[in-house]
Amino acid sequence: MRGQNPLESQVVESLSDPQNQGHPLHETLSQLWEAHHSLLNRIERIARVSDGYQSIVRDREMTLSARFDKQLRQLEKVARISDRYQTMLRDLNIALKEASTHDALTGIANRRLLTERLREETERAKRYSRPLCVVMVDIDRFKAINDDYGHEVGDNVLMEVVRVMEAEIREHDLCGRWGGEEFLLLMPETSTESAVRVIERLREAVANLRVRVNDDSLSVTVSLGMAQLRADENYSSAINRADVALLRAKRNGRDRYELAD
C-alpha cells in the first residue's frame, strides 16, 4: 500500500472536513481525487505487469544460459569420451601389432617379424653389396630340462637365454624366436669374422648363465650355425645352410658354433 504525500493528505483532510461539505468545489475536488486515485492504480498495475514481464525475461535468459551451460558440459563429456575411445583404440592397435610381431613368452621378434626383416635386409644387402649374416641358435638338450624340472622352469630358461642373447648382440642386430627353443640372429652389415666374434661371445655368456631352480641352479648351453648371404641366393637358402651348420654343431658335441659351407 502506498503512503500519502503531504498534498494528498491535505486533500483527504479537506474533503472529509464537515465545514467544506457544502462548498461548490467540494464535488469537483472529490471527482479529481478519485480520478487521481484510479490513475495511480493504473500506473501501479502497469508497473507490476512490467516487473513481471522483466522477471519472466530474466528467468528465460537464465534458463537459456543454464541450458547452454548444460549442453556445453555434455559436449565436453562427449569430447572426453571420444578422446578416451581414441586412446583406447590406439593402445589396442599398438597391442595388436605387438602381439602379431612379437613372441608372447620372451617378448622378442616372432617368426613373422623376422621374415619381414629378413626380406628387407636381404634386399638391402644385395642392393648395396653389403654382407649379411644369419645365425640359427638352439638350446642344447632342452627337452631334458623340461622333463627334469617341468615346463615352467623350461619357460624360465628360455626367457633367461633370450635376456643374455639380447645383451650380447649389437644395436642393429635382431634376435627373434624362430620356433620352440630355436632362435634366429640377423646381423646386417656384418662380415663373417665380426659375426663370429659376436656369436662366440654370446655362446660363452649363455654357458656362464645360471638359472635358479628353488635352492639349486642349472646351466644351459647353445649350439649355433651361421651362414653369410651369398650374392646369388635368397634368404631361405641362407637359413637352410645355417640350419645344416647348426646340425653339425650338435653332432660335433654342442655348446659350439659351425660355419655354413
Ligand SMILES: Nc1nc2c(ncn2[C@@H]2O[C@H](COP(=O)(O)OP(=O)(O)OP(=O)(O)O)[C@@H](O)[C@H]2O)c(=O)[nH]1
Ligand atoms: N618349456 C618350453 N618348452 C618348449 C617350448 N617350445 C618348445 N619346447 C620344448 O623344447 C624341446 C625341444 O627338444 P628337441 O627338439 O628334442 O631338442 P633338445 O632336447 O633341445 O636336444 P638338442 O636340440 O638335440 O640338443 C621339446 O621338448 C619342446 O617341447 C616352450 O615355449 N616352452
